[in-house]
Amino acid sequence: MALLEVACFDPKHAILAFEAGADRIELCENREAGGTTPPLVWLTSIKSRITVPILVMIRPRGGDFDYSDAEYEQMKTAIEVFKPFADGYVFGILDQDRKVHVAKNVELVRLAHPLPCTFHRAFDETPDPFEAFEDVSSAGFRAILSSGCAATASAGNQILAQLVEMSNGTRERITVMPGGGVRSKNIAAMKAYTRATIFHSAGILEGMASPSADEIRGMKHLLRTPITSLPPPMSC
Template identity: 50%
Template sequence: MALLEIACFTPESAIRAYDAGADRIELCDDREAGGTTPSMETLRAVKEQVTVPVYVMIRARGGNFVYTEAEFGRMLDDVDRFKASAEGFVFGVLGDGNDVDIERTTQLVARASPLPCTFHRAFDEAQDQLQALEDVMGCGCKAILTSGGAPNAAAGAVSLAKLVEQAEGRIQIIVGGGVRSENAAELAEVTKAKAYHSSAILEGCADVDMDEVRQLKALLCQPQVHAAASPHPAQQARYIAKMGSSASYMAAVSAGPNTPKDEMERRLR
C-alpha cells in the first residue's frame, strides 16, 4: 500500500482530503505561488478536525529557492513556531547554481529535529539529480518530493524509477507533479515508489475533489503496481510512447526548461 499525501491550501481542503482518505496533509498557503508557509491559525483549524499527520510547508515566498539571509532566518523561525503542532516539515533550499544548499538544509533539519523533513520540488531544479539525492539524504531529510526533474511526474517517470532504485530505501521518494487518478496506476507501475503527492484539484476547480482523492487511494492500494523489481526497459519505453501522445505530457514537454515557474504551475494543475 502506498502513502497518499494531499497538498492543501485551506483548512476546508485539508478536511475534505482527510475525509476522503488521505494518509497525510501537506499544509501550504498561496496556491498561485506553488505553496508558501501557512499561518498558525490555519494549522490550528486543520488540527481541530484532522487526525492524520500534517506536514507544514516552510517557504518564505514564491519564485526561486535561493533565499536571502533574512528570508532564511524567517524560515528557521517558522520551524520553531510550528514545531509543537506539526508532524513534519516540507522545504527546499538551493545554492546559486541550483545545487542543494547543504549547509542551510542541514540547519533546517536540525532545527526541526526530531520531526521528519521532506525536501520539496526544489530538488527538480538540480542538474545532477543522483548527486542531489545523496546530498539531501546527507542533510538528514527523510523524503524527497520530486517529478524526476521533469515538469511533471508523467514526463519524469523513468527518471523517478532511477531515483527510487538509487534510494534503496535509504530515503523515501515521493512522486509529485500532476499526479492524478488517470495516471497514478501507471506511475506506480513504472516508478515502484511507495509514496505519492497530489493536490487532487481537477481542472476548472478551486478545491480538493474528494472523489479524486478516493480514486487515487484506491488505485495506489493495488498491490500489483508495487512489485519490488525495477521496471524493464521495454516497459519504460512503452510508457514513454504512451505518455508522449497524451495531452498532459505534451503540455509539459512543450513548456521547455526555460518556462517561467508560474506558467509551469498553471500547466500542471
C-alpha cells in the same frame, strides 16, 4: 499498499482531503506560487479534526530557492513556531548554482528534529538529480518530493524510478515521492513503473479551485490495488 499525500492550500481543503482518505496532508498557502508557509492559525484550527500527519510547508515566498539571509532567518523562526503543532516540515534551499545548499538545509533539519523533513520540488531545479539525491540524503531529510525533473511526474517516470531504486540502497532510507500532475488517470501507471510507496497530489481537477473528494478516493483505490492487477506501465 502505497500512500497518498495531499497538498492543501486552505484549512477546509485539508479536512476534505482527510475525510476522503488522504494518508498525509501537506499544508501550505498560495497555490499559484507553488506553495508558501501557511498561517499558524490554519494548523491550530484543524489539528484536532485531522488524525493523519500534517506536514507544514516552510517557504517564505514563491520564485527561486536561493534565499536571502533575512528569508533564511524567517524559515528558522517558522520551524520553531510550528513545532508544537506540526508533524513534519517541507522545505528546500538551493545555492546560486541551483545545487542543494547542504549547510543551510542541515541547519533547518537540525532545528526541526525530531520531526521529519521532506525536500520539496526545489529538487527539480537542480542540474543533476542524482548528485542532489546524495546531498539531500546526507542533509538528513526523510523524503524527496519530485517530478523527476520534468514538467510532470508522469513525464519524469524514468528518473523517478532510478531515484526510488537509489533510495532502496540507502542505509537510512529516504523516501522518493512522485508529485506534479499526479491524478487518478495516471497514478496506477506511475506506481507500476516507479515502484514508489507514496505519491503526492493536490487532487484538484481541471477547472476546479478545490480538491475533489471523489478524485482522492479514486487515487486511494488505485494505490490499494496490487501492482499485478494494474494496467501495464506507461512507456517513457
